[in-house]
Amino acid sequence: MTASKAELTEQRLLACAKAEFMEKGFAGANLRFIAQRAGMTTGAIYRYFSNKDVLFKAVVGPAANHIQSKLEEIADRQLELLNMEGFITDLTAADTVVHQFVDYIYENFDVFDLLLNHAAGSSMEGFINSLIELDIASTQAYIDKMLQLGLLKNSPPARVIALLVKQNYKQLLEIVTSKMTRVEANEYIRLLVPFLYAGWCTILEKTDSQ
Known part of the structure; x- marks a missing residue:
């Protein structure tokens, strides 16, 4: 089954978040920079994850x-x-x-x-x-x-x-x-x-x- 646009966006977001967390750790990671990596706005992230901790857990x-x-x-x-x-x-x-x-x-x-x-x-x-x-x-x-x-x-x-x-x-x-x-x-x-x-x-x- 082909992934939907939303699923592909979430997958890209998780991959970019993972890279940010690997580089800077949870405490040093920044949602704005994660958004930039993913080609999104910071506000768009909140449509998928309510905060940085929820994103890390995902x-x-x-x-x-x-x-x-x-x-x-x-x-x-x-x-x-x-x-x-x-x-x-x-x-x-x-x-x-x-x-x-x-x-x-x-x-x-x-x-x-x-x-x-x-x-x-x-x-x-x-x-x-x-x-x-x-x-x-x-x-x-x-x-x-x-x-x-x-x-x-x-x-x-x-x-x-x-x-x-x-x-x-x-x-x-x-x-x-x-x-x-x-x-x-x-x-x-x-x-x-x-x-x-x-x-x-x-x-x-x-x-x-x-």
Whole structure:
């Protein structure tokens, strides 16, 4: 289906806004300059987006919402498998999940760059932290279920789990912070995943039957 004139205008506006936000960050971006990039008047922008924050959310929102949904889906699936099979993620499975996440990052690298490095002052500033909090909660739920099923001897305190998950994200998202090429990222992830997996296996001691 051919896009309408309004849809094409909105697409051009989003592309120009993205370029402005990438160059100047949310706080430094200016609607007037975005309008100039798009060949529009500033007033015309308001027919599409009520303010700069709404425009920023339109640029990053689709990818941000998708990755949050995927993380929730993975967490739910892991608990489901644990309930059904006593399933414990192995290194191969962990590697697969991380590579899926990395693939999505590189499919939407500019958006992740915006969220990590250019979102200060916007309503999306805390999005990455919200992902981390989601993962902390799902990790704790998974560990609690393993304990309940007798699959672990013990686990660290919840505050330690939270700190470890935060550090995992910091290490993983270094590929965006450092603007690694895909080749560099692949080599980094090849070394990072077994490093993180070994750490979690050491901390979460399984019962002798596992």
